Amino acid sequence: MASYKLLLLPGDGIGPEVAGGLQVVLDALKETGLATFETETDLVGGCALDAHGVPLSDETLSRAKAADAILLGAVGGPKWAGVAYENRPEAGLLRLRKDLDLFANLRPAICYPALAEASALKRELVEGLDIMIVRELTGGVYFGEPKEITTLPDGSKRAVDTQVYTTGEIERIARVAFDLAGKRSGRVASAEKHNVMKSGVLWKEVVTKLHAEHYADIQLEHILADNCAMQLVRRPKQFDVLVTDNLFGDVLSDLAAMLTGSLGMLPSASLGAVDDSGLRRALYEPCHGSAPDIAGQDKANPIAMIGSLTMCLRYSFGLGDAADALDGAITDALASGARTADIAGASANPMGTRAMASAVADAL
Amino acid sequence: MASYKLLLLPGDGIGPEVAGGLQVVLDALKETGLATFETETDLVGGCALDAHGVPLSDETLSRAKAADAILLGAVGGPKWAGVAYENRPEAGLLRLRKDLDLFANLRPAICYPALAEASALKRELVEGLDIMIVRELTGGVYFGEPKEITTLPDGSKRAVDTQVYTTGEIERIARVAFDLAGKRSGRVASAEKHNVMKSGVLWKEVVTKLHAEHYADIQLEHILADNCAMQLVRRPKQFDVLVTDNLFGDVLSDLAAMLTGSLGMLPSASLGAVDDSGLRRALYEPCHGSAPDIAGQDKANPIAMIGSLTMCLRYSFGLGDAADALDGAITDALASGARTADIAGASANPMGTRAMASAVADAL
Ligand SMILES: CC(C)[C@H](C(=O)O)[C@@H](O)C(=O)O
Numbered sequence A, B: 001m002a003s004y005k006l007l008l009l010p011g012d013g014i015g016p017e018v019a020g021g022l023q024v025v026l027d028a029l030k031e032t033g034l035a036t037f038e039t040e041t042d043l044v045g046g047c048a049l050d051a052h053g054v055p056l057s058d059e060t061l062s063r064a065k066a067a068d069a070i071l072l073g074a075v076g077g078p079k080w081a082g083v084a085y086e087n088r089p090e091a092g093l094l095r096l097r098k099d100l101d102l103f104a105n106l107r108p109a110i111c112y113p114a115l116a117e118a119s120a121l122k123r124e125l126v127e128g129l130d131i132m133i134v135r136e137l138t139g140g141v142y143f144g145e146p147k148e149i150t151t152l153p154d155g156s157k158r159a160v161d162t163q164v165y166t167t168g169e170i171e172r173i174a175r176v177a178f179d180l181a182g183k184r185s186g187r188v189a190s191a192e193k194h195n196v197m198k199s200g201v202l203w204k205e206v207v208t209k210l211h212a213e214h215y216a217d218i219q220l221e222h223i224l225a226d227n228c229a230m231q232l233v234r235r236p237k238q239f240d241v242l243v244t245d246n247l248f249g250d251v252l253s254d255l256a257a258m259l260t261g262s263l264g265m266l267p268s269a270s271l272g273a274v275d276d277s278g279l280r281r282a283l284y285e286p287c288h289g290s291a292p293d294i295a296g297q298d299k300a301n302p303i304a305m306i307g308s309l310t311m312c313l314r315y316s317f318g319l320g321d322a323a324d325a326l327d328g329a330i331t332d333a334l335a336s337g338a339r340t341a342d343i344a345g346a347s348a349n350p351m352g353t354r355a356m357a358s359a360v361a362d363a364l
């Protein structure tokens, strides 16, 4: 049985707790013989800043480059609200994404049948929802230069961020979306604002050309990002794969996640290109963020973190069987009534993070 | 009785139909003696492009500057999908906004009780919803330079858009939000992405300072734009006034509008600064867009257009009584069962645009 090198970056807030839950599942996986892992643990975000004065140290970055995959909890929190822009916890995560060239962010928005009632939307609109959002993650307004605040002669200030996209950046993320769609329903929606942004014009042009030349069998729809937000609320099931840029992807993927009513359940994958040796850099993390309000209380739902491992097994290691088994264990645990507070509804006795992780591990 | 000079710009798609509905109401208003108007009608968007080769002619712009207020229907449609970027129908609207310095876009998201069932959200989440989104409209990534597509040495392309905000631009839109909040519930949420954008950093800084110095009695909350999208779905009634930049405002205001289930009912106002003579430039338009799929079929709901006149009476002319009377007429028409197809639900016999406008006029 192959053994994979995982780098665990629990991070801040509820990160360490959900990473603890993940460890329980990793141990169980090992016992079943489905897969084994060598895990190393390190710091990222606010905790790294506290320890090393930077939100991601060079040593941690080297470890991340050497790992077969990275599993990250969450970064950030009010404790670091006052730190310099360059040192904010999020900068650690952004550096990981950028330096590892993790350009493809896959965010499934799945509505778990047992939890459809937890959605703000009417049940019939979200039941069975299964969208894959493909967000470009290393370009756009997050990274473009100039990105600065300057002081004007009259003492007031001027802030600039730059949205930049090249043909190559758009093409490679669109490929990921089309390839995924080929294994799903065969439908891609591409969201931009070509009516006001030049990057939107180029985005639409490149996606259209790639589609015509290489993916004519996939059904492609262009949609304006504002309309996309509306359609996600109005009739979310019209979407299958949705590809978009870094900034729109940030907002639309969070929106889609919230629609499902299962935010604490949703994992994500951030993937690099496949290199000459057939490997691809990858980072997996839950969608939920650091949730400082419930940190340290054994309340957080570990399923998004565990689901991130499922994605890791599937996308990084090609261990489809192990991934299916783990997905099945999550479903079984839920079916047997296991609920953390976020998904408990009116239930009297929600379980804690550890107990939920154990329920999944036991179901394995 | 004072008479006001209105410039009517019906535009494209369903624009001319809803503007026709508006005319019915303007006539009725005149009869009641509540207010009289001198109206001029002109072209903007695709129809202007067809007629004059530009989506907004200099003559029309002059007329817009001379008018006391502008009422616009909608611009754009698939017919003009292929035209040059500079000449697309939307460019006409953007030029109006920019050249008249209409920096404050007010977008109420109100859930009409009679229509709560039409929302995708559960009734209890949206019933009574009344949010005012204040979107900055003449800055940010819509207008910043450079804004271009260049060809790289290898023949591939590079697109750039620039998000720019100055202290002054942020301050004046934040004032509008705080002032409005003072007349409502006294709460403002300000949405940006200060964790990844320098413009977000400046935005938060300026709003915080203005609040501390001049609006300490207003309750201010800062929220990340991605989280804001989530919270709008999860618990929309937590918001009262929501202030944000041009791009986030575009997406979040459409999202909020869709939540209400009453998209065809929602008006908007785009306001300039008050000048030395106490006047302010203003443009009023429905939120719904040109809806080319139903254009020319007498199906469109004219209420958003009529509601835009209500906003005009209130914000441009200080005619609170006339505005209240018109709002009351809309409510009465709805209460008496008047429904266009978009809000008819399962009702067998929805009425047309004209009939709905007449129902409102009769109720006046
Ligand atoms: C933490 C933050 C920098 C990040 C982002 O904006 O990309 C987060 O919101 C996300 O979506 O992963």
Ligand SMILES: CC(C)[C@H](C(=O)O)[C@@H](O)C(=O)O
Binding pocket: A195, A196, A226, B076, B090, B093, B250
């Ligand atoms: C028509 C388009 C340019 C416009 C915008 O993006 O501002 C529209 O979506 C709006 O929100 O008023």
